[in-house]
Amino acid sequence: MKIVVCVKTNPDLQMVRIKNREPVLEAVPYRVGDLDKNAIEVAIQLRDAAGEGTVVALSVAEANRKIKETLKEVLAMGADEAVVVADPALESADPGAVAVAIAKAVRQSGGCDLLLLGEGSSDNYSGQVGSRTAELLGLPQIGYARKITAGGAGIQVERSMDDVIETLEAPLPAVVTVVSEINEPRIPSLMNIMKAGKKPVTEYTLADLGLDRAAVGPQRHILSNLAEEQDRKRIMLQGGAAEQAEALANALIKEGVLER
Amino acid sequence: MADILIYSEKRDTARELTYRAKEFAGALGLGVSAVAFGPTSGEVAAELGAHGADTVYVSEDPALDGLQTDVVAEALAQVVRAAGATCVLVGSTRRGKELASRLAQKLGAGCVTDVSSMAVEDGALVAGRYAFGGNTVARETVTTAVKVFAVMPKTFEIGEPTAGAGAVVTPSLALTPSAVKVVDRRPKEGQAVDLAAAARIVGMGRGFGRREDIALGEQLAAALKAEIGATKGLADFQWVSEDRVIGLSGAKTSPELYVAVGISGQIQHTVGISSAKLIVAVNKDKDAPIFRLADYGIVGDLYVVVPALIEKLKAS
Numbered sequence: 001m002k003i004v005v006c007v008k009t010n011p012d013l014q015m016v017r018i019k020n021r022e023p024v025l026e027a028v029p030y031r032v033g034d035l036d037k038n039a040i041e042v043a044i045q046l047r048d049a050a051g052e053g054t055v056v057a058l059s060v061a062e063a064n065r066k067i068k069e070t071l072k073e074v075l076a077m078g079a080d081e082a083v084v085v086a087d088p089a090l091e092s093a094d095p096g097a098v099a100v101a102i103a104k105a106v107r108q109s110g111g112c113d114l115l116l117l118g119e120g121s122s123d124n125y126s127g128q129v130g131s132r133t134a135e136l137l138g139l140p141q142i143g144y145a146r147k148i149t150a151g152g153a154g155i156q157v158e159r160s161m162d163d164v165i166e167t168l169e170a171p172l173p174a175v176v177t178v179v180s181e182i183n184e185p186r187i188p189s190l191m192n193i194m195k196a197g198k199k200p201v202t203e204y205t206l207a208d209l210g211l212d213r214a215a216v217g218p219q220r221h222i223l224s225n226l227a228e229e230q231d232r233k234r235i236m237l238q239g240g241a242a243e244q245a246e247a248l249a250n251a252l253i254k255e256g257v258l259e260r
Numbered sequence: 261m262a263d264i265l266i267y268s269e270k271r272d273t274a275r276e277l278t279y280r281a282k283e284f285a286g287a288l289g290l291g292v293s294a295v296a297f298g299p300t301s302g303e304v305a306a307e308l309g310a311h312g313a314d315t316v317y318v319s320e321d322p323a324l325d326g327l328q329t330d331v332v333a334e335a336l337a338q339v340v341r342a343a344g345a346t347c348v349l350v351g352s353t354r355r356g357k358e359l360a361s362r363l364a365q366k367l368g369a370g371c372v373t374d375v376s377s378m379a380v381e382d383g384a385l386v387a388g389r390y391a392f393g394g395n396t397v398a399r400e401t402v403t404t405a406v407k408v409f410a411v412m413p414k415t416f417e418i419g420e421p422t423a424g425a426g427a428v429v430t431p432s433l434a435l436t437p438s439a440v441k442v443v444d445r446r447p448k449e450g451q452a453v454d455l456a457a458a459a460r461i462v463g464m465g466r467g468f469g470r471r472e473d474i475a476l477g478e479q480l481a482a483a484l485k486a487e488i489g490a491t492k493g494l495a496d497f498q499w500v501s502e503d504r505v506i507g508l509s510g511a512k513t514s515p516e517l518y519v520a521v522g523i524s525g526q527i528q529h530t531v532g533i534s535s536a537k538l539i540v541a542v543n544k545d546k547d548a549p550i551f552r553l554a555d556y557g558i559v560g561d562l563y564v565v566v567p568a569l570i571e572k573l574k575a576s
Contacts, residue, residue: 013393014526023392094370095361123392125508126373131329131361140330140439143358156443162353167444174440218403219370225391225398228534233555244558245568248540249576251556257460257517257538258573259485 001053001150001172003043004112005079006102006133007036009061009070010123021226032070035118037077037185039178043116044078044186046150056109057082060101062091064203075196076188082199083109087206089213095124097216099132104209106137109202112173114155119144119177127177134175141175142168146182263343266294266313267336267359268351269327270413271304275311277349277411279419280378282312287380293317293343294426295336297324302428309426311419316426317343321435327355328438333362338433340367340406347385352410360410370402373410376512385409394508394531412512414456453487453503455511460486460518463506463533464494467522467543467562471499477521480566483573484519491529506532522562525550542566 011028018024040057047053057079059067064086071082085101093101106112115137120127127143134141146165147158154171160179188196206216235251237244252258264281268274278294285292294313296304298320305316317339323331336359340348348369350360357373364371376397377388384401387409391398402408455461462481468474474494481488490500492509506513507529514535521542523529530553533539541554542565551557558565 011392013395013528016392016395018395021396023395096365096370099365125390125393126361126371127357128361128364128371128373131333131358132365134330135333135362135365140328141358141362142440143329144354160448161355163448165446165448166442168440169443170440220372221401221403223386223399223401225396227396230534230553232539232553234552234557235555236551236557236559241560241564241568242572244560244565245572248556248558248569249572252517252538252540252573253576255517255538255555259460 001047001050001114002056002110002112003046003053003114003116004056004058004106005036005039005043005074006115006117006129007040007057007059007070007074008033008121009059009067010121013122018227021229023225023227030066030070032073033118033122035120035122035178035180037074038180038182039116039118040074040077040079041183041185042148042178045183046114046148050150054081055079056112058102058105059083060085060090060093060098060105062086062088062093071201072193072196073188075199076193077186078192080199082201084201084203085206085209086203089206089216093216094219095126095128096132096219099129099136100211100215101206101209102129102133103136104211105204108204108209114172115139115175117175117177119179130175130177137173137175139173139175140170142170143177145176145178148176148178148182262346263291263293263315264347264349265340265343265345266292266308266349268353269355270351270353271307272418273351273353273413274304275307276414276416276418277351278308278311278313280416281349284378284380284385288383288385290346291315293345295339297327297332297335305428306425307421309428310421310424312422312424313426315343315429317429317431319430319433321433323435323437326438326442328440329355329358329362330440331435331438332359333366335433335435336363337366339431342431346406348406348408350408350410352412357410360408364408367406367408368404369406369408370404371408371410372400372402375409375411376415378409378411378415390508390531394527455487455489455504455506455513458487458513459516460484461489461506461513461515462486462519462521463489463491463523464500464521465491465523465529466493468494468499471497473563474499476563476566479570480519480521483570484517486517486519489513491523491526508532520550520554521566523550524548525553
């Protein structure tokens with residue numbers, strides 16, 4: 001079984017600061033998406049349970065440099081090889097453009113039995129790329145998987161929807177997105193980190209995939225992207241615990257927020 | 261006339277989107293149509309007509325049973341083309357988000373998911389959604405000929421129904437059943453609380469050191485007649501159930517009162533409380549970011565402050 005797992009390099013959002021309502025991304029480190037690691041982990045487990053197969057990590061970005069460390073990390077976790085689509089035209093690409101690049105790269109690299117993604121990226125979290133890629137490849141899809149088992153010609157997936165748990169069956173090939181509760185991604189050993197550098201990485205540009213700039217053109221326009229303004233009183237209650245508690249109880253009564 | 265087309269598998273969400281779409285459509289010079297699938301589609305069509313849909317497209321095609329994304333997206337794409345719709349609003353549930361994206365791809369359309377605000381500005385629909393993990397709100401337009409938006413449930417008021425009824429149309433759809441089959445479907449456990457509707461919430465975070473200490477937060481909640489909420493961290497420890505989580509990966513709340521106890525104020529949590537009328541924070545770290553969001557702040561040990569507060573509340 002050949003499993004392709006999409007991974008995205010994201011800015012570490014815990015490190016993003018806000019200055020004059022604008023997010024400051026300078027000096028913010030980049031890391032593999034959390035859900036992408038869950039997807040890699042389940043791919044490795046499926047491969048190892050089957051006793052055969054290949055796990056390919058696939059990443060799409062505007063430049064190679066940003067994804068190198070990301071790919072090294074997932075290769076160290078246990079992916080067998082990596083495919084990269086790097087092209088300046090993919091800077092700030094829309095989900096539609098990313099899906100086009102992924103679908104083409106999957107086809108160019110010989111197709112796959114299972115395409116896995118996180119249900120959303122850590123930064124934009126649009127959750128569109130899995131669905132769009134499934135449509136482009138003409139494949140059935142199952143989103144929000146919390147358990148995947150392979151057997152026979154297909155897969156059985158338990159998925160977590162807003163208010164129900166569904167168990168579904170699908171033939172392969174198929175596209176599946178995963179939620180964080182599916183597993184606890186492994187931390188690679190030092191030995192595997194050393195070995196990761198020797199694993200094969202195939203690189204494509206958009207031209208290599210027969211795509212031009214128009215094929216990955218923008219579909220949305222961002223008018224603004226600012227932190228929300230919060231207008232709060234910011235009254236700090238002073239004194240010992242008893243005084244603070246009394247001041248707060250009085251304030252809550254005065255504000256009229258207690259049930260009368 | 262080109263239309264705004266509404267679909268959600270959740271009836272309340274479909275009504276809410278239809279009601280508000282009427283206003284957008286008025287400003288944009290468009291009509292409103294809606295779509296209902298499955299055995300209840302006749303009933304839903306009447307509801308959506310009363311909420312402002314000029315036309316409701318219904319289908320009970322058996323290929324739609326189980327609402328698999330590939331088939332529902334194909335059905336909607338066929339309706340969009342037949343109706344000449346230029347804008348599609350779908351409820352941003354998990355199912356809806358998945359659907360909106362596949363539909364958009366079929367239509368060559370740009371799509372915005374998890375929309376939490378929407379307005380017509382300069383003749384275009386502008387959608388707001390949280391970006392950068394909730395650090396910011398991006399305001400976006402879609403620039404393709406057909407536009408798809410997945411709007412979070414409860415973004416708008418449902419509005420009162422009118423006596424009006426839309427035309428009900430049964431389009432002829434050419435659908436193939438999905439290769440995906442439903443083996444089992446069961447309700448999630450612990451989905452009893454609806455924090456989005458709670459008037460008062462006591463939120464607990466990692467300042468609570470042990471599982472047993474959660475009881476202290478529960479006592480405060482009882483004294484305030486409040487619901488219990490928590491950060492994702494406490495649910496990860498399984499100290500509270502998932503449905504108690506507030507924030508980016510949980511409920512978006514808008515209570516009269518939110519009391520954040522032992523919560524540092526990471527953005528992933530605070531996006532879920534920013535609409536609270538009044539925010540109170542108790543934290544031992546005077547530099548905790550939660551205090552910048554708070555109307556009233558207490559720097560102190562929650563194990564001392566909370567019992568004192570419970571006592572005062574009982575006395576008053």
